[in-house]
Amino acid sequence: MVNINGLEFRIWNQRRSKLAAAILNGLDVFPFQIDSIILYLGASSGTTPSHISDIASGGLIYCVEFSPRMMRNLVDLSELRSNMIPILDDATKPLNYIYLMEKVDIIYSDVAQPKQTELFIDNMRLFLKKDGLGILMLKSRSINVTKKPSEVFLEEESKLNANGFHVLEKIDLEPYEKDHMCFVCEFGF
């Protein structure tokens, strides 16, 4: 925390949080509100979830993470933050945690694995409200190391379109994250 003229500010590091990197790179659509209900996929030990928890202080963040080691830290953090709900599970199997969930305003996905787009789509279909928004932090090297990132991004965007989603915004996360693109999307009616 830093204190400026009697006001406390929390440092949000763009090299540790892709959401901060996207904001610095001009993210226009910022859906997080004080009462937002969010599903966060790939919560890790909770760095970015904790910043979202500051913003959505009257809402809820369902945090899915499948690594037990990361989950230990996430559980400790969730004990201090009443709006964070840790879920130890696999985001590629959303039916596993459907019984814990409600419909959400935002799905934020930062899961570096080959089926990043597919798992995002599956969770969007099951849990996003009709007027909700999805944010997908895509890492091209986790999908295909041999292809150019620009090709991977185009292919993954076409999967989003083919599955009925409309991409509102795309933000390249360079120089903070290499070969990462932030996609913001909604249901295309």
Ligand SMILES: C[S@@+](CC[C@H](N)C(=O)[O-])C[C@H]1O[C@@H](n2cnc3c(N)ncnc32)[C@H](O)[C@@H]1O
């Ligand atoms: C890049 S890190 C997330 C960092 C975090 N979003 C942040 O900004 O603080 C990706 C996380 O996704 C988790 N992960 C990978 N595959 C997963 C899956 N199928 N289900 C749930 N979590 C997964 C990893 O264990 C890792 O903690």
